[in-house]
Amino acid sequence: MSEVTTFSATVSATTRDGVLVVTIDNPQVNALSADVRGGLEKALIHAETTPGILGLVITGAGKTFIGGADIREFGKPVAEPTLPHVIDRIEALSKPVVAVLNGAALGGGLELALACHHRIASPAAQVGLPEVKLGIVPGAGGTQRLPRLTGIPAALDMIVSGRLIKAGEALSLGIIDELAESDLVETAVKAAKILSVSPLRRTGGLTVEAADPVEIEKISARLLAKARGQRAPAEAVRLVASSIRPFDRGLADERATFLALRDSPEAAALRHVFFAEREASKVEELQGIDPRPVTTIGICGLGLMGSGIAVAALAAGYTVIGLDQTQEAAETGRERILGLLERNLAAGRLDQSGLHAQKSRLFVTASDADLAPCDLVIEAVFDDLDVKIELFRRLDKVIRPDAILATNTSYLNPDEIAASTAHPHRVLGLHFFSPAHVMRLLEIVRCRKTAPNVLATGLAVAKKLKKLPIVTGVTEGFIGNRIFSAYRREAEFLLEDGALPHEIDAALEDYGFPMGLFAVYDMAGLEIAWARRKRQEAARDPSEQYVEIADRLCEAGRMGQKSGRGWYAYPDGKRTVDPDVTAIIEAERSKKGIKPRVFSKDEIQERMLAAMVAAGEALLAEGIAARPGDIDLVMINGYAFPAHKGGPMFARG
Numbered sequence: 001m002s003e004v005t006t007f008s009a010t011v012s013a014t015t016r017d018g019v020l021v022v023t024i025d026n027p028q029v030n031a032l033s034a035d036v037r038g039g040l041e042k043a044l045i046h047a048e049t050t051p052g053i054l055g056l057v058i059t060g061a062g063k064t065f066i067g068g069a070d071i072r073e074f075g076k077p078v079a080e081p082t083l084p085h086v087i088d089r090i091e092a093l094s095k096p097v098v099a100v101l102n103g104a105a106l107g108g109g110l111e112l113a114l115a116c117h118h119r120i121a122s123p124a125a126q127v128g129l130p131e132v133k134l135g136i137v138p139g140a141g142g143t144q145r146l147p148r149l150t151g152i153p154a155a156l157d158m159i160v161s162g163r164l165i166k167a168g169e170a171l172s173l174g175i176i177d178e179l180a181e182s183d184l185v186e187t188a189v190k191a192a193k194i195l196s197v198s199p200l201r202r203t204g205g206l207t208v209e210a211a212d213p214v215e216i217e218k219i220s221a222r223l224l225a226k227a228r229g230q231r232a233p234a235e236a237v238r239l240v241a242s243s244i245r246p247f248d249r250g251l252a253d254e255r256a257t258f259l260a261l262r263d264s265p266e267a268a269a270l271r272h273v274f275f276a277e278r279e280a281s282k283v284e285e286l287q288g289i290d291p292r293p294v295t296t297i298g299i300c301g302l303g304l305m306g307s308g309i310a311v312a313a314l315a316a317g318y319t320v321i322g323l324d325q326t327q328e329a330a331e332t333g334r335e336r337i338l339g340l341l342e343r344n345l346a347a348g349r350l351d352q353s354g355l356h357a358q359k360s361r362l363f364v365t366a367s368d369a370d371l372a373p374c375d376l377v378i379e380a381v382f383d384d385l386d387v388k389i390e391l392f393r394r395l396d397k398v399i400r401p402d403a404i405l406a407t408n409t410s411y412l413n414p415d416e417i418a419a420s421t422a423h424p425h426r427v428l429g430l431h432f433f434s435p436a437h438v439m440r441l442l443e444i445v446r447c448r449k450t451a452p453n454v455l456a457t458g459l460a461v462a463k464k465l466k467k468l469p470i471v472t473g474v475t476e477g478f479i480g481n482r483i484f485s486a487y488r489r490e491a492e493f494l495l496e497d498g499a500l501p502h503e504i505d506a507a508l509e510d511y512g513f514p515m516g517l518f519a520v521y522d523m524a525g526l527e528i529a530w531a532r533r534k535r536q537e538a539a540r541d542p543s544e545q546y547v548e549i550a551d552r553l554c555e556a557g558r559m560g561q562k563s564g565r566g567w568y569a570y571p572d573g574k575r576t577v578d579p580d581v582t583a584i585i586e587a588e589r590s591k592k593g594i595k596p597r598v599f600s601k602d603e604i605q606e607r608m609l610a611a612m613v614a615a616g617e618a619l620l621a622e623g624i625a626a627r628p629g630d631i632d633l634v635m636i637n638g639y640a641f642p643a644h645k646g647g648p649m650f651a652r653g
Contacts, residue, residue: 301382317361
């Protein structure tokens with residue numbers, strides 16, 4: 001092996017058996033920065049012009065091949081050479097170029113690999129073109145080269161959904177040419193030497209296999225239905241479906257589309273979300289603070305929420321001890337958890353060995369004392385302050401002083417719960433969203449006396465659970481439910497002022513929400529919120545505007561879909577506008593002497609957004625939320641605010 005040749009700060013190479021082995025080393029994910037692109041171009045020129053070099057191998061340092069373009073360069077003047085230029089040079093090289101996918105090849109990383117003449121991957125590698133998740137399309141040949149290898153239907157599915165696929169599937173689709181269990185580079189060097197005396201297979205020169213137009217339309221419709229009007233997925237469909245045209249025309253169209261989308265408000269919003277996620281778990285005062293070790297998690301209450309938390313914890317490798325009031329209730333909870341695990345197995349999210357391993361780490365009990373081994377105990381019992389305080393006092397007697405106690409309350413004050421314990425510094429809130437094994441958001445509530453390493457542990461556990469942690473201070477409803485309450489109140493004010501439920505829902509769905517607010521109420525059921533309103537009635541400020549329309553619906557037995565009537569009627573299970581609801585609303589307006597007016601879709605959207613933003617600004621002013629981006633992430637991941645709008649704080653600018 002030769003000495004190392006440095007082509008840039010992030011690209012170097014050695015020569016092995018006459019093959020130039022180029023390594024990209026640009027932590028953390030080997031992003032295709034200007035320095036990487038420049039280094040690659042120099043390496044390609046060197047390989048092309050050096051007589052003794054037979055071919056070239058490109059790989060990545062660490063556990064990633066190339067994680068994609070450097071998103072930090074978006075919005076700035078593009079430094080030469082551009083990625084399309086480098087990729088075109090790779091494909092046109094007279095000597096073979098072999099890509100070694102030692103890990104993930106995403107976005108521009110996969111586009112670069114597609115232009116290589118041969119692709120070898122580790123079984124652990126993943127590939128994907130997830131650009132649509134940033135409001136753009138692949139801009140360096142992805143929409144044109146991928147269908148030449150996989151066919152149009154498979155390329156549509158990958159690019160429009162943005163999903164990642166494992167190496168085995170990539171091999172079956174023709175995206176990679178072979179898997180190598182060990183010494184990928186040695187395998188690639190041998191392949192390059194063989195290819196050096198053979199005609200090179202250039203992806204851009206392949207013919208796209210004609211596809212059934214009906215099948216393409218069916219796949220496109222399914223994928224775009226999930227896109228809710230976003231531009232990038234629709235443009236991706238157009239580009240992939242037309243990849244049958246001459247290659248150079250397709251590349252030119254793709255690049256122009258990419259540049260137009262890159263500068264769009266939709267892409268700016270999704271970039272904001274991308275960077276907000278990377279900032280969310282950063283808590284300045286926790287720098288240098290180590291989390292406490294957690295291997296065993298106790299879960300008190302094995303209903304739907306507790307069972308979901310248990311499934312998430314088991315998937316993360318934790319041992320779980322579930323507690324319920326009686327042994328019978330505990331066994332029922334165990335069966336519920338096992339049922340969720342079996343669903344994961346059926347859906348392919350878990351294999352038989354994984355199922356067996358997770359089952360072996362699950363224990364249930366009706367005895368508090370059995371929680372003694374736990375490092376962290378999460379309560380998921382009925383959201384009643386007295387119930388939770390009584391439970392935490394019991395737990396104080398059985399768990400170690402260094403074990404952490406977490407409450408999953410949605411609205412109660414965790415400071416009051418912590419104050420009832422012997423060690424309030426070890427208490428924090430872990431507010432999961434239902435279903436807890438599916439929903440990504442986790443609000444981590446910092447109580448007044450929460451110790452720094454306890455908060456750090458909450459963040460570490462959230463990361464292991466593959467959740468998106470957002471730190472919040474103590475306030476009623478924390479970040480999400482406090483803003484949602486303002487959002488809900490504004491919708492009720494709109495009802496009194498003249499809008500109807502279906503008009504508000506239509507405006508929200510047009511904005512990008514998957515379902516309107518009143519349709520969501522009906523799906524969830526109206527009785528729980530009604531019971532909560534009745535409990536709070538005595539403490540309600542009589543000077544504040546209160547809308548009684550929802551109460552009238554509940555009094556009439558309209559509890560939502562389960563009763564066949566709610567804000568809508570459900571004949572044969574289909575949601576329809578109900579004139580009886582309109583009559584109830586009109587009667588309440590009349591009772592208050594309100595003269596209704598007509599609202600446009602834009603007015604409804606503006607009022608709803610303004611209510612969310614006002615609540616968000618109050619949270620920032622009070623120090624409950626650390627950043628506007630944290631609020632946006634909560635609303636996107638917990639309340640289905642459309643990500644391509646960037647969240648309420650970003651959308652309002």
